[in-house]
Amino acid sequence: MEPVEWIWMNGEFVPWDDAQVHVLTHALHYGYGVFEGIRAYETRNGRVAALRLSDHMLRLRRSGKAYHIDIPYSQQQLVEATKELIRRNHMKSGYIRPLAYSGYGEMGLNPLNSEIDVSIAAWPWGLYLGEEGIKQGVRASISSYRRLDHNIAPPAAKVSGNYVNSILAKIEATQAGFDEAIMLNSNGFVADGTSQNLFIVRDRVVYTPPLHAGCLEGITRDCAIRIARDLGYEVRETDLVRTDLFLADEAFLTGTAAEIVPIREVSGYELGEPGPATKKIQEVFFAAIKGELAAYSPWLEYV
Numbered sequence: 001m002e003p004v005e006w007i008w009m010n011g012e013f014v015p016w017d018d019a020q021v022h023v024l025t026h027a028l029h030y031g032y033g034v035f036e037g038i039r040a041y042e043t044r045n046g047r048v049a050a051l052r053l054s055d056h057m058l059r060l061r062r063s064g065k066a067y068h069i070d071i072p073y074s075q076q077q078l079v080e081a082t083k084e085l086i087r088r089n090h091m092k093s094g095y096i097r098p099l100a101y102s103g104y105g106e107m108g109l110n111p112l113n114s115e116i117d118v119s120i121a122a123w124p125w126g127l128y129l130g131e132e133g134i135k136q137g138v139r140a141s142i143s144s145y146r147r148l149d150h151n152i153a154p155p156a157a158k159v160s161g162n163y164v165n166s167i168l169a170k171i172e173a174t175q176a177g178f179d180e181a182i183m184l185n186s187n188g189f190v191a192d193g194t195s196q197n198l199f200i201v202r203d204r205v206v207y208t209p210p211l212h213a214g215c216l217e218g219i220t221r222d223c224a225i226r227i228a229r230d231l232g233y234e235v236r237e238t239d240l241v242r243t244d245l246f247l248a249d250e251a252f253l254t255g256t257a258a259e260i261v262p263i264r265e266v267s268g269y270e271l272g273e274p275g276p277a278t279k280k281i282q283e284v285f286f287a288a289i290k291g292e293l294a295a296y297s298p299w300l301e302y303v
Contacts, residue, residue: 001123001125002123002124002125003016003017003123004016004089004091004122004123004124005088005089005090006085006088006089007019007085007119007120007121008081008082008084008085008119008120008121009117009118009119010117010118010119011073011081013084013085013088019119019121021103021104021117022104024104024107025101025102025103025104025117026101026102026103026104026105026106026107026111026114027101027102027103027160029107030102030109030111030161031159031160031161031162031163031164032067032069032101032102032111032114032159032160032161033069033099033100033101033102033159033160033161034060034063034064034067034069034071034099034100034101034157034158034159034160035060035063035097035098035099035100035158035160036056036057036059036060036063036096036097036098036158037056037095037096037097037255037256037257038050038051038052038053038056038082038095038096038097038098038256039051039093039094039095039096039256039257039259039289040086040091040093040094040095040096040122040303041093041289041290041300042092042093042290043289043290043291043300043302044290044291044292045291047291047302047303048086048091048092048093048302048303049289049291049300049301049302049303050082050083050086050096050300050301050303051219051256051289051299051300051301052219052223052299052301053079053082053083053096053301054075054076054079054301055219056098056219056256057075057078057079057082057098058075059158059217059219060078060098060100060158061075062157063157063158063159064100064116064157066154066156066157067154067157067159068111068112069100069101069102069111069116070116071100071116071118072116072118073118078098078118078120079301081120082096082098082120082122083301083303085120085122086122086303087303089122089123091122091123091124093124094122094123094124094125095122095123095124095125095256095257096120096121096122097120097121097122098118098119098120099118099119099120099121099160100116100117100118101116101117101118101160102114102115102116102117103115103116103117125257127258127259128255128257128258128259129179129180129253129258129261133179133258133261133262134259134260134261134262134282135274136262136264136273136274137261137262137263137264137265137271137273137274138178138179138180138253138261138262138263138264139177139178139179139180139263139264139265140173140178140179140180140181140182140193140253140263140265140266140267141172141173141176141178141180141181141182141266141267142181142182142183142184142242142245142266142267143169143172143173143181143182143183143184143194144172145165145168145169145172145181145183146183146184146185146186147165147183147184147185147186147191147192147213147214147215148162148165148214149185149186149214150212150214155191155214155215155216156211156216156217158216163195165183166183166194166195167194169181169183169194170194173194180193180194180196180253180263181193181194182198182245182266183214184242185213185214188241188242189209189213189239189240189241190209190213190239190240190241190242190244190245191209191213191214191215192209192213192214192215192216193253193255193258195255195257195258196218196253196254196255196258196261197209197215197216197218197220197221197224197253197254197255198215198251198252198253198254199224199251199252199253199254200240200244200245200248200249200250200251201233201248201249201250201251201275201277201278202244202247202248202249203249204233204234204277205233205234205235205236206225206228206233206234206235206236206277207235207236207237207238207240207244208221208225208235208236208237209237209238209239209240210237210238210239211237213239213240218254218255219256220254220255220256220258220259220260221254221255223254223285223288223296223299224252224254224260224281224285226296227281227284227285227288227296228277228281230284230295231277231280231281231284233277242266242267245266245267245269246266246267246269248266248271249271249275249277250262250271250274250275250276250277250278251263251266251271251278252274252278252281252282259285259286260278260281260282260285260286262274262275262278262279262282284296
């Protein structure tokens with residue numbers, strides 16, 4: 001991780017090395033926090049833009065509401081704090097991590113008496129699954145770990161503690177020599193990757209699991225659906241099983257950190273080089289985030 005100068009914490013800009021919390025911070029013990037991942041890009045006109053920044057901050061607040069976390073800043077305050085943070089850190093591109101969490105002062109499972117602290121960090125960060133993954137595709141395995149159920153811990157919110165589920169799947173996959181894991185839900189349907197939404201293409205139809213399957217309502221997922229439809233592809237949100245992955249013509253993952261990454265293998269079943277639909281959706285997405293396509297300019301919030 002490449003340090004920068006400032007991190008925003010509870011309304012103030014704090015030097016990177018001073019942005020610390022107490023060891024008895026409630027969220028450190030119980031994972032009681034919500035977060036977002038956002039990317040900022042240098043566009044063709046030289047200006048820096050955060051991709052769908054307001055949408056991300058809206059989702060942060062909705063995640064908090066789902067878990068009784070009352071974030072003491074409005075969506076617009078969080079947006080403006082992020083823009084100022086990017087300016088102060090002189091960033092041209094990078095990753096942004098807002099986090100709202102239960103702070104120091106209470107212990108025990110009941111978090112409702114804890115103060116909610118909010119921080120925003122932004123730093124340079126390259127491709128999550130690497131340049132080769134973007135170009136050639138990644139190898140994924142179907143995890144033995146199941147995605148959390150809606151009646152266990154709602155997966156519709158980006159909650160810190162829920163990601164232990166993803167961490168176990170990621171470790172299992174990497175120790176077996178794969179790049180990423182694909183997670184099924186408790187009914188055996190495909191949910192998502194460890195931190196990405198999943199799409200397959202078959203006979204020129206694009207399929208992705210519906211939200212009830214346990215996947216996050218991904219913002220890059222939404223971008224990919226819009227782009228695919230604009231390109232003339234039919235997009236269906238429908239339950240998928242593992243054989244749908246094995247028999248797919250193409251498959252890809254979407255996420256803020258990962259962006260759009262082809263899948264070339266699923267648990268030993270070869271899908272091959274990235275296919276035409278995946279490559280075209282990638283091409284349009286990467287042009288959109290650079291400010292090269294007017295149709296998608298509302299996605300870019302300039303700093």
